[in-house]
Amino acid sequence: MSRDPFGTEALRDSVLAAWRGSPTRFREDANAEEDLRLGGYRDRLLVELAQNAADAAGATPGTLRLSIVDGELRAANTGNPLTAEGVAALASLRASAKSADTVGQFGVGFAAVLAVTDAPRVVSTSGGVLFSAARTRQAVPELAEARGGDVPVLRLVWPTDEADLPPGFDTEVRLPLKVDGSRLLAEFADQVPDLLLALPGLQKVEVGDQTWQRTEEDGVVVLHGPAGEQRWRLHRVGGELPAHLVQGVEARPHWTACWAWPMDEPLDGDVLHAPTPTDEKMSLPARLIASLPVEPSRRRVLVGPAAQYVLDQAARAYPDLVLALPAIDRTSLVPLPGFPLSEVDGNLRESVLSALREASWLPLASGEWTAPKTAKVLDAPSEPLVELLEDVVPGLLDAELTLPEHAKALAALGVPRMSVAEVVEALAGIGGDPGWWHEVYDALTPLADVDSTAREEMGSLPVPLADGRLVSSPRGVYVLPADVSFDVSGLRIVHPEAAHPLLLRLGALEAGPGELLDSDALREAVKHSLDDPAMDGPDLVKTVLSLVARAGGRPWLGELALPDDHGEWRRADELALPDSPLLSVLEADAPIGVLDPDLAAEWPREVWTGVGVIDGFTVVDDTSPTEPDHDLADEGYWWDGAEEPPTRVLGIRDLDLVARDKWPEALRLMAADPVAWRAVTEPDGYTGWWLARYATLEGRPLGAWRLPDAEGLDGLYDVVPNVDVPPHVLAAAGVRTALTVLDEDDVTDLLARLGDPSRKPADALVLKVHAALAEVADSVSVEPPDRVRVLTGEAVPADDVVVLDLPWLLGVLPGDQVLAAEGHAEALAELLALPLASEEVTGEIETAGDEVVWAELGAVRLACDLLGVELPTSPVIVHDELHVVFEGESHEVSWWVEDGVPHAADTPEGLARALAWATGRWADRHTFAALIADPTPTVLLG
Template sequence: MTEPDPFDAAGLRRSVLRAWQESPTRFREDVNAEQDLRRGGYRDRLAVELAQNAADAAGADGVLQVRTEDGQLRVANTGAPLTAAGVAALSSLRASAKRDGTSVGRFGVGFAAVLAVSDDPAVLSTGGGVRFSARWTEQEAAQLPGPAADESAGGAVPVLRLPWPDEQQPPAGFATEVRLPLRAGIEPDEVLAEFAEQAADLLLALPALREIRVGAESWTRSDDGSDRVAVHGPSGSRRWLVHRESGALAEGVLAELVPESGHAHWRVCWALPLGPGGEPEPGGPDVLHAPTPTEERLSLPARLLATVPLEPDRRRVAAVPATDAVLTHAAECYPQLVGKLPAEQRTSLVPLPGFPLSDVDDKLRQAVGDRLRVVSWLPRAAGGAVDPVEARVLDPVSPDLVELLADVVDGLLPAEFSEPRHRAALQALEVPRLDLADVVAAVSGLRRDPDWWHRLYAGLEPIEAADPHAREEFTALPVPLADGRTVSGVPGVLLCRPDDPATALSELDVSGLRIAHPAATHPLLERLGAHPAGAHELLDAPALADAVRSSAADAHAGMDVRPLARAVLRLVTRGSAPEWLGALALPATGGSARRADELVLPGSELLQVLDTAEVGPDGALGVLDPEFAAEHDAELLRAVGVLDGFAVHVEEEPTAADEDFPGARQWWAERVAADPDGAVPGRFTALRDLDLVADDCWPAALRLISRDPDGWRALREPGGYPSWWIARFALLAGHPPAHWRLPGAAEPEGLHDPVPELGLDEQVLRAAGVRERLSVGGTADAADLLSRLGDRDREVPAGTALRAHRVLAEAVAGGAVDPAEVDPPQLVRSLTGAVVPAERAVVLDEPWMLGVLESAFVVAGGGPEDTDPEALAELLDLPLASEEDVPAVPDTGSARPWRDVARVPAAARLLGITVPDGQVVLHEELHLQLRSGAQRVHWWVEPDGRVHAERTPDGLARALAWAVQRWSERFALAALLADPGAPTLLR
């Protein structure tokens, strides 16, 4: 009976044997080809090749069963049974039975991998089977004439060239089974271990397989949709995120991939290991799977399984255009795998910089990186996706800040992408990181609600607290103002709360005044240079001062001054009113507006003492509008400069006279002249508007000043301008105060009349300049006093005249009076109190001259120690007595040393006077020779300094007092020389 041969195995054998016989080298070529496959490309690939064949047969949901029995390795699979084309492919060593280009290939050269374990492989199928045998092939080759018989004898033969029919059936439930009798020395358990080791990867690489059974163990694959794969095995499950794509290859590269086919397709699968919770677990170094493992090492985070053309040994990719085409498609697919991950996990799939592990790795990494940069897969904080080229990441991280800037910075990534775990990936993609300066630049020029800015400052606050350099950058932040503007730069901005007085100002158009909107106010702004907008801070703002200073001009231009005035008055307290507030324009009576310091409170006593011509629309002062005055506390109005009395003006350390005050230049000059060092006054205090007082209202004006503590203090300031001016220009009973003396003042008696009763107490009168004593403060005082001294109608006591002349001499000597500025008097008052023509008078400069002069024509200011006769003579334009003809002493007398003159040493000791070393010329009677005849005197001093004295206590006393420069002791010396004892000194 003929053995069934459904696949015409006999015909295939005849064809091969004929080729061996006809071609002397064909047998050797087949031997070499099989040995190359066995020892090279397909060594250690038994499990891979058989699983790939099973997958091709299965189509889908295939099952692969691997077991050992009777010394055989048996590998069964479900799916399509063996076909004649498959048998032809098995025995060809070169061709594949696949022609559609859509599968990996079944029963092609890869089947040669079975030769690593068996010399007698069999493939059994439900439709028939075939068997190969090295022994049978050797027997067939031995019968051939020629070289094949010779080479086969005792040598190697090609096992997979001659098939024989085999009627054995695969196990139930399987379509095909490969049976491999194991060669001696090969342990079945080791072969099973190889399958078990690769089972999980094979299920991933060969999607047509659903289960692989190895011995008693089983591995299965389950698909969760199109992109989740789980492989379950004896030791647990392994999950993968996959992305698969396929397509037709271009005609230009098709022949390189499948030479036998007119069309072909490429397939790519990216697989990413997942953790138990579905989180990505990027793998370490791997190899390219095509779809089963090659030796092309890769360093990508995901595994690539692709139909890449391989070299015949199936270990390296073929260097053909099709390879580049498939790798390009793989790179283009990679972002789709990335996009399947949750947004915060996607950067784990970015290839990080490093040395490539192979040429394929180098090409693939560059292509993947380039593709990732231009595909929108990064999540945009504002929603949607953005490509890395357009993306931006905030550094440092702040979730609140990212939320605020999401619609400001195009392409801004969510806050978590600022965390360190994303840094390396984003750097590899060259995603710009926004630093603090970038943040400030991004928000500059924005128009946002104040609440938005407040949230922005709150988001920046932790950054400012942690980064010492942040404050410098953040000072340029924009700040929304209460008036609707937004300004750049925090320093100088004023911060306010809704109930702050600044809110009223913020509603006005005050150029340069930057008040932050209350809703935007945040503590960060104050740390960046803003200031709380309290009353004090606002009153320190230059912009407000400028607005106040220009308010009067604005009022004249027709602007309503009341809103600014009311807002400013809310800021002011008595102790916080800067001087420039006097320029604040306020409404005046009659509908006009004037500076606050040019207005008087309605009903003020000041209005009762001012000249009516000086108050009103055309006057120097106006009256505050009564209705406006009623809206505000009078003390507040006074604080901004509105007048309710005579305002006090103070300048510390002035450098020149204040020309705004009448007579200030003259006062200044007199003060400088009166200072011994010629120093300028260290302080200038004035009372305003004294020159506006009505002539007949000065008593009331002085009462008003005296009731004001500040005004009273200014008036009583020693040498101050107010008292100086009032003393000269105020009018009491029709005359300046300096015209009068206090009723009880004796020193000016005869020269000044007592002041009439004016209802003013002595303190006020004294402060106003009513005289209590004789004094000369300047040229006008000197001229006035000289006039009074020369007034024949005045009865001036002799002592008063002496004191008046002494005061005048002191004023000249002290520099308070320049004689050149005073007209010399025509009449002078002499020592006797008589008024005599000036041309007959002399000024006494030496006391001994009185012995020869007529007292009625001698003017003096006191003794040598009390006055400066030269100064007085210069002022009066009179000669000195010593300049007149000096009489001679005809009697030579007796010259004696002072110490030898009787009673002189004793008298000197009693007064503590040192006896002089010089001499005195003693005379019994001392006579001088005058033109009119001899004149007796008690003592005399010649021009050469020789002292003469009569031997009398009076003469010696004066001569001795002059010699020791103790002129005031002359009377005591006279008494002691008459009776030189202690009782005389004490009487």
């Protein structure tokens, strides 16, 4: 007979009495056990076996061995052996014999064995017990039959004499299996690592021939298993539940919570552990293992004040777990946004985020720590920029946290990201030595390289200047080359130690010598250089000259104040170089001084001319003139005299300062200077215009002379004196080479020369001059001359002179009363304010003639045939002698036209002129006369 050290008989009698006395109680027990077997504990066999092993281990972590022996699952553990209280708990669905600091809270966990067996046994060094569905049915056959043989297995317990425990173990649960044992062990092997982590009371678990072992040091648990090692960082907290929360759980006033973070790979699909796995799905990066109240099924947290208190305390402890990690890993523990996986998950995640926002655990750029609520992070990965800003931006996080992998975590914590615009704003007004600013620009450059928006935001970046100022934008500041030193008051030049290529991309100007010369500040300094030259003059002069030596001159530099040879300060363009040849041709009182000789010797000639100092004739060149504002002598007269506004002004200045007796030398200077010579030879240019009118030789303008080989102008213009100036230079300067009439001045001059009785121009030249004058008559307005040159070659008073407009009128007019411009009579008459001859002559034919057709005149017909001219169809009246009465006197003429009908004396000359007029070939009248006199090919061809 088996001994009964645990009093199982009394336990059976009590249960049987209750069942027999109340069949309902039997059904309740059977239903409760069925619920646990089919519901709450159906897949928690290893969890419950491991919990019992951990509880039994006590203060020394124990070992759990799981093996299949003779078709049985055997779970052997070390630690405290089985006790009578423990047996009573096993046989009860509503009581627990575990102490307050063990894992289980309800005495129902052993029901998990029913998932694989209906005859569990527990063998211990203190004795053994067994449960059996078959023996229970034998004990209450009537009740069992009423339920179809389905009875509660774990209510009736019997003693067993089994004592063959595995060496080194104190208790073994033996479960005859109704399932595949090898498959069951395989399922257990998957659960072991999590259970070893959750149950510190277990140090080692063996499943078949596989072993897992737990070690812990400095808060890191290492799980050693067949697949290798798993490392977990742990942080534990605990305490006593407040008095107002322990009603109903007075036996468990102590609470614990442990955060576990997997150091090797992130959690995926995790659940809350209380302390063993529940069905509460979790999304946190760390696992919570806590002594939480759970439902009898141990699958759900028992919601209430006690559970909430433990969860709140766990959340407050979360930042301590974070602090235990290296700074680079801490953000991996921040819960990221997402839908909560369970009510507990959502609650705990918000509490954890709140605790993280308040705690100081984020590394600052300065090396200290800060809380997310006071932190800022640079919105671009840049370690150099973060280091530079650590003393500028309070709460700026370490550069490591600017990397993309930290962005979501920091966003979840509400850490604001600093855009480039905010960085620039933070830098406004900040001091710092120029070298520090150079490092800032260097750190910002990679951002500007890849982000156009960032470049725009950098437009307000402060820039330290060489004069100590700090300006609020790179736009308009100047960056000097490394080898240039320059300082002009008001000119915004970047401090050389701060100069950086980024500034040029942001609107700064690359200040080469040319850019500096063209700067507004330098222009302003030059403009006001005469205000107080004794103070700033020497430095400004040195600066400007050094720039001009590199970049060439500018027209406006003529305002630069320079000292003259008397020590007085004058504009540069009012001074000449001491050895300038121009000085020898100027009037003695010309307002041009001489540059200080000592200063002049310090710089090359081209530098002085670059700032406007006079060396030779100064040439103005404006390719887009709008008005005569170039400070050229008499420029307005030239401008107004042009038919169209000039499109270019290329002129020599200060021509009016040349001494009257120095023009030969002045002309030679112009010819020797390519720039000045180009101005002299500019077609229709100002310089040639001025020289011809105002430059003089022997007191007369150059335009009043002709070159010796311009013989066609003889009698009208005098030959230019021999002044040792080449003819081409004299011609370019306005000395006449041919007859030209360009403007009113030329017209007035020619009229005066024609009216001068002392001049004896050839008749042909007179006719050419009258024709040229007639061509420009419509474009000029001049005073009519008092004397005119008539056909006799004389210069006579204009009172009785007419302009010939009809050629036959010459037959009755004396030559000393007529002048002519063939084809331009009306224009010439208007220019000279003279009447036309046709307006003054009214002659009348007094001799009779015969009207004939031109074809009846044989000589005329033959002449037209030889010339290929068609004979007129109109008649002609032929006279033996043709007489016309004019002013009471009879005049014999060779031809006449009256009422449109030609009359001709019967002579070759008369007929030829009438024929030429009738055919419109007036220029051929002399040819017609010769052929009519002898209509032969010999005359035509000879």
